[in-house]
Amino acid sequence: MATIDTHIPADVQHGDHEHDHEHEHHGNFWTNYIFSQDHKVIAKQFLITGMAWALIGGTLSVIFRLQLGFPDANLEWLRPLLGGWITDQGKIDTEFYLALVTMHGTIMVFFVLTAGLSGTFSNFLIPLQVGARDMASGFMNMLSYWFFFLSSAVMFTSFFISTGPASGGWTAYPPLSALPQAMDGSGLGMTLWLVAMALFIVSTLLGGINYITTVINMRTQGMSFTRLPLTIWAFFFTAIIGLLSFPVLFGAALLLIFDRSFGTSFYLSDIFIGGEALPHVGGSPILFQHLFWFLGHPEVYIVLLPALGITSEIIATNSRKPIFGYKAMVGSMLFIAILSFVVWAHHMFVTGMNPFLGSIFTLLTLIIAVPSAVKIFNYVTTLWQGNIRFTSAMLFSIGLVSFFLTGGITGLFLGNSAVDIQLHDTYFVVAHFHLVMGSASFFGMIAGIYHWFPKMFGRMMDERLGSIHFWVTFLGVYFVFFPMHYIGIAGFPRRYYSWTNFETFSSFADLNMLVSIAAIITLSAQFIFLFNFFYSIFRGKLAPANPWGATTLEWTTPRHPKHGNWPGEIPHVYRWPYDYSKPGAKEDYIPQTIPYSETPESNLPHENELIKLEMEGTGAIVVDEKKH
Amino acid sequence: MMSLIIGIGVALIVVILYLIFRIGNLVSLVKDEKAATQSRNRTHAFLLMAFMILSLIGFYYWSYVHFDEYVLPVASEHGAITDHLFWITMAICVIAFTLIFIVMFWFTYAYQYEEGRKAAFFADNHKLEILWTLIPAVVMALLIFRGLRAWTDITGPASKEAEVIELVAQQFAWTARYPGKDTELGKIDFRLIDASNEFGLDLTDEKSYDDFKSQTLHLPAGKEVLLKIRAKDVLHSVFLPHFRVKMDAVPGMQTQFKFRPMKTTAQMREETGNPNFNYEMACTEICGKGHFSMRFPVVVEDEETYNKWKAAQEAWLKQNPDYYDKYVPKEKKESAMIKSGMSPDNGSLKQVELKTVSVN
Numbered sequence: 001m002a003t004i005d006t007h008i009p010a011d012v013q014h015g016d017h018e019h020d021h022e023h024e025h026h027g028n029f030w031t032n033y034i035f036s037q038d039h040k041v042i043a044k045q046f047l048i049t050g051m052a053w054a055l056i057g058g059t060l061s062v063i064f065r066l067q068l069g070f071p072d073a074n075l076e077w078l079r080p081l082l083g084g085w086i087t088d089q090g091k092i093d094t095e096f097y098l099a100l101v102t103m104h105g106t107i108m109v110f111f112v113l114t115a116g117l118s119g120t121f122s123n124f125l126i127p128l129q130v131g132a133r134d135m136a137s138g139f140m141n142m143l144s145y146w147f148f149f150l151s152s153a154v155m156f157t158s159f160f161i162s163t164g165p166a167s168g169g170w171t172a173y174p175p176l177s178a179l180p181q182a183m184d185g186s187g188l189g190m191t192l193w194l195v196a197m198a199l200f201i202v203s204t205l206l207g208g209i210n211y212i213t214t215v216i217n218m219r220t221q222g223m224s225f226t227r228l229p230l231t232i233w234a235f236f237f238t239a240i241i242g243l244l245s246f247p248v249l250f251g252a253a254l255l256l257i258f259d260r261s262f263g264t265s266f267y268l269s270d271i272f273i274g275g276e277a278l279p280h281v282g283g284s285p286i287l288f289q290h291l292f293w294f295l296g297h298p299e300v301y302i303v304l305l306p307a308l309g310i311t312s313e314i315i316a317t318n319s320r321k322p323i324f325g326y327k328a329m330v331g332s333m334l335f336i337a338i339l340s341f342v343v344w345a346h347h348m349f350v351t352g353m354n355p356f357l358g359s360i361f362t363l364l365t366l367i368i369a370v371p372s373a374v375k376i377f378n379y380v381t382t383l384w385q386g387n388i389r390f391t392s393a394m395l396f397s398i399g400l401v402s403f404f405l406t407g408g409i410t411g412l413f414l415g416n417s418a419v420d421i422q423l424h425d426t427y428f429v430v431a432h433f434h435l436v437m438g439s440a441s442f443f444g445m446i447a448g449i450y451h452w453f454p455k456m457f458g459r460m461m462d463e464r465l466g467s468i469h470f471w472v473t474f475l476g477v478y479f480v481f482f483p484m485h486y487i488g489i490a491g492f493p494r495r496y497y498s499w500t501n502f503e504t505f506s507s508f509a510d511l512n513m514l515v516s517i518a519a520i521i522t523l524s525a526q527f528i529f530l531f532n533f534f535y536s537i538f539r540g541k542l543a544p545a546n547p548w549g550a551t552t553l554e555w556t557t558p559r560h561p562k563h564g565n566w567p568g569e570i571p572h573v574y575r576w577p578y579d580y581s582k583p584g585a586k587e588d589y590i591p592q593t594i595p596y597s598e599t600p601e602s603n604l605p606h607e608n609e610l611i612k613l614e615m616e617g618t619g620a621i622v623v624d625e626k627k628h
Numbered sequence: 629m630m631s632l633i634i635g636i637g638v639a640l641i642v643v644i645l646y647l648i649f650r651i652g653n654l655v656s657l658v659k660d661e662k663a664a665t666q667s668r669n670r671t672h673a674f675l676l677m678a679f680m681i682l683s684l685i686g687f688y689y690w691s692y693v694h695f696d697e698y699v700l701p702v703a704s705e706h707g708a709i710t711d712h713l714f715w716i717t718m719a720i721c722v723i724a725f726t727l728i729f730i731v732m733f734w735f736t737y738a739y740q741y742e743e744g745r746k747a748a749f750f751a752d753n754h755k756l757e758i759l760w761t762l763i764p765a766v767v768m769a770l771l772i773f774r775g776l777r778a779w780t781d782i783t784g785p786a787s788k789e790a791e792v793i794e795l796v797a798q799q800f801a802w803t804a805r806y807p808g809k810d811t812e813l814g815k816i817d818f819r820l821i822d823a824s825n826e827f828g829l830d831l832t833d834e835k836s837y838d839d840f841k842s843q844t845l846h847l848p849a850g851k852e853v854l855l856k857i858r859a860k861d862v863l864h865s866v867f868l869p870h871f872r873v874k875m876d877a878v879p880g881m882q883t884q885f886k887f888r889p890m891k892t893t894a895q896m897r898e899e900t901g902n903p904n905f906n907y908e909m910a911c912t913e914i915c916g917k918g919h920f921s922m923r924f925p926v927v928v929e930d931e932e933t934y935n936k937w938k939a940a941q942e943a944w945l946k947q948n949p950d951y952y953d954k955y956v957p958k959e960k961k962e963s964a965m966i967k968s969g970m971s972p973d974n975g976s977l978k979q980v981e982l983k984t985v986s987v988n
Contacts, residue, residue: 269880355783
């Protein structure tokens with residue numbers, strides 16, 4: 001363990017010594033809040049940016065829900081916002097409708113649930129929970145945020161160009177996305193989309209490398225892998241998945257750029273458009289789909305695993321019980337992480353891909369249901385015989401498990417190629433992934449904010465507002481997405497501006513209206529949260545050191561941890577993070593920093609044997625410190 | 629003026645809400661915080677329980693009462709099989725969902741916080757873990773087995789007697805091409821596409837002479853149909869909801885789907901009790917601003933009527949005699965004339981001129 005400290009950047013390393021407090025005050029506004037290398041500040045930057053994007057993404061969805069729920073309504077009043085995208089008849093332009101869908105998807109998946117979720121909580125929690133002063137490279141971490149910011153700026157710019165933002169779906173399938181003749185959005189809008197995505201991938205990779213390195217190299221004394229909180233396991237797997245899959249998207253995007261701008265034919269072949277035959281031959285649009293989904297499917301777990309990790313932590317803490325099946329939870333996450341790389345083609349059963357591949361991917365896809373089911377069972381068992389406190393964070397975590405169950409189980413239909421034929425690209429798919437990936441991850445993110453807000457800002461959020469926020473959002477989400485299953489079974493295709501052209505699809509106007517109203521209410525409820533968030537930063541009740549009675553390391557820091565996190569020595573870890581309600585213990589939780597030697601009354605037999613090792617461990621660190 | 633009033637109204641509501649929030653805050657300072665937390669806890673436990681019960685009742689009631697509205701009648705042979713598999717999966721899912729849903733919200737109710745009670749230290753149980761790994765695994769194996777058998781049948785090669793029909797997608801319309809009497813589609817090349825030759829027919833291939841175009845998809849009931857699908861510009865997707873058929877149309881790559889329609893349009897009108905019922909085909913892959921409008925009418929007839937309809941169609945070449953003059957190679961002109969059903973004197977431009985004259 002002597003190697004730990006050598007990785008810490010020079011300015012942080014001083015944290016062990018007395019003069020570090022003086023050192024902290026030297027930073028000016030720019031280095032402290034803008035180009036900060038402190039993981040906590042960077043986490044907050046990701047959080048605020050992610051929240052801004054979530055608001056934009058949510059608003060876009062409400063605009064297109066207006067069209068779907070109230071097809072006859074006059075939307076002239078949106079003209080100040082949308083300008084020329086509102087037609088003379090007061091309707092949303094049909095192509096802008098697709099742009100709305102596309103940008104909603106891109107923003108929510110990448111900017112909110114990848115950057116906003118992983119960026120915030122991996123950054124905030126990894127050093128605090130493994131006991132490190134900062135990330136392995138604070139500078140790279142800072143770059144990670146600023147690449148994300150740059151990417152955001154480029155993506156945001158694309159809303160304001162005359163041909164509109166990218167509009168070929170968030171999956172950006174060529175040839176539609178490759179040919180400006182095919183739709184306006186595939187012109188400059190698509191170029192900006194690709195540039196933004198390339199920058200975004202750079203940001204993700206910089207972040208991911210940091211997360212992995214920090215978890216492997218910078219755990220404090222005693223923090224073995226088996227003592228890591230499940231949050232850290234989740235962030236660790238997420239970062240590895242991202243590191244392996246995002247470069248493939250980068251490659252896919254690069255080839256698309258070549259096809260668009262340099263006349264290559266990676267994805268294009270035999271195209272007659274706009275009255276002329278294009279010179280491209282030999283390419284395959286299916287190739288892009290393979291490359292895209294090789295990231296796209298792991299991306300689902302990049303979005304979901306951090307939320308599941310956060311939930312594991314919150315459910316255990318608020319049930320006052322150890323998480324049930326710690327090893328099974330880690331194992332299932334590992335299994336999911338591995339399998340996530342070999343199920344991508346279940347998005348492509350009816351694209352003309354070789355049907356034999358379809359068989360293989362059906363098999364692999366349905367296998368992934370097993371570890372997912374194990375996770376749900378373990379969550380439910382954790383609740384059993386607990387002593388459950390319904391904090392806002394806990395409510396959102398329960399909501400997550402509920403969505404994960406509701407949305408996950410419909411994967412059994414879609415993963416089975418024969419059944420998928422009918423359901424593919426219908427509202428059934430929309431319902432499925434919005435519940436299991438969208439809403440579940442979103443709830444994980446919100447739960448995380450409620451839970452770690454006291455650590456982030458030193459104040460508590462208002463629990464009553466949190467409760468209202470939860471109930472409106474929870475019911476709202478179910479009312480938005482549950483009816484979509486029915487619509488999907490009836491065969492309604494996705495990304496339709498209106499259904500009135502078809503006799504088969506033209507019913508259910510009332511159901512669509514219900515969905516739209518629920519969507520509007522759900523979005524409005526988020527303003528309660530925003531108010532609560534910003535109000536509490538300045539006026540919330542002061543947070544006690546450990547408001548939830550949690551065992552993990554972050555609650556041993558001061559109320560406002562400085563850069564370096566702990567004023568003195570980094571605490572040592574002696575036990576796993578789930579010693580809640582241990583028989584014999586005085587309190588209903590034992591922090592990770594309490595050695596077994598101090599808790600003889602509650603130790604299990606094998607833990608008593610560890611006491612000896614604890615003594616040796618302390619000796620070793622003394623030797624280390626002399627070396628410096 | 630109106631918007632100003634609305635704006636002021638909204639601002640007032642926000643201010644009132646804020647005041648309520650502040651007053652609530654001040655009141656809570658006076659109240660016993662522990663008791664308040666306790667009562668909030670009880671409320672949530674109760675609400676979650678109520679949510680579970682009401683949502684399950686709502687779900688079952690709605691699904692039962694409105695069942696027929698959402699289930700599309702099935703009109704193809706394999707559709708009956710995939711529908712069966714769909715309902716098996718549905719049964720498994722609904723049972724599992726209901727059980728877990730009940731247990732979870734029962735737990736949140738039964739084990740809500742009580743002062744002084746200690747939660748169980750229950751961290752592990754290998755038997756349980758193995759049990760609930762195995763149960764889903766066995767269920768999955770069952771679904772995979774049945775699913776793959778159906779999938780292999782559906783995607784297997786079509787029989788030789790299958791009726792071959794080509795569907796061509798473009799922004800934002802479909803066209804169908806039938807192979808004519810020789811039952812084989814002629815070659816195409818995308819470079820030959822122009823305003824009239826929308827298929828890009830290669831007229832050096834004799835098989836193309838009797839191919840004909842249709843703006844409606846006619847299908848014979850009871851006979852296997854092999855759809856050959858292609859796209860001219862961007863991705864599209866063939867979706868025949870009543871036949872449980874879906875396959876993307878990909879530029880540069882032909883895709884296909886074989887199926888056997890079982891019910892004629894007339895039979896379906898009788899079955900649904902809707903005298904205006906029509907089969908339809910839709911596009912299900914985003915293809916541009918007209919994506920939602922790519923409707924293609926579908927008619928299913930008994931085989932006799934279908935064959936009659938087919939026999940009555942004019943070959944594309946017959947409708948476009950100038951292409952006969954320009955592109956059909958000399959040595960094949962005679963065969964082209966016979967196969968396309970042109971009479972010897974209607975092949976050339978003269979015929980067109982004659983017509984024009986007669987109109988005048």
